[in-house]
Amino acid sequence: MNDWKKRLDIVYSTNPDYHYNKENEEMNDTLPKEKQQLRVSLDKRNRKGKAVTLITGFTGTDDDLQELGKMLKMKCGVGGSAKEGEIIVQGDHREKVLDILQKEGYVKSRII
Secondary structure: OOOHHHHOOOOOOOOOOOOOOOOOOOOOOOOOHHHOOOEEEEEOOOOOOOOEEEEEOOOOOHHHHHHHHHHHHHHHOOOEEEEOOEEEEEOOOHHHHHHHHHHHOOOOOEEO
16 A cells, blocks of 8 residues: 555655655554553634643554543543644543543553
């Protein structure tokens, strides 16, 4: 599969020996839950005054991030997103998210 969208900012090379080097080619292994250092915070910047709970510090694959984000959104009963190493949960759910994370085994999670 040729994923051309990941190469939009690349300039054409006339070098016949050139091979495009994908930066994100190696997938990071997901750290175990007890070693993850997640930070839970409230964010209002660039959101038209609406508050969101922001979970950062996840180390692992995008699929695992999506799965954790889906579980948090479902247990809080709200919407949000999970991308670029961040999970966004709509509304101020810091305490609830921290409780859920600790019950799931993310013992090093904290509110900042």
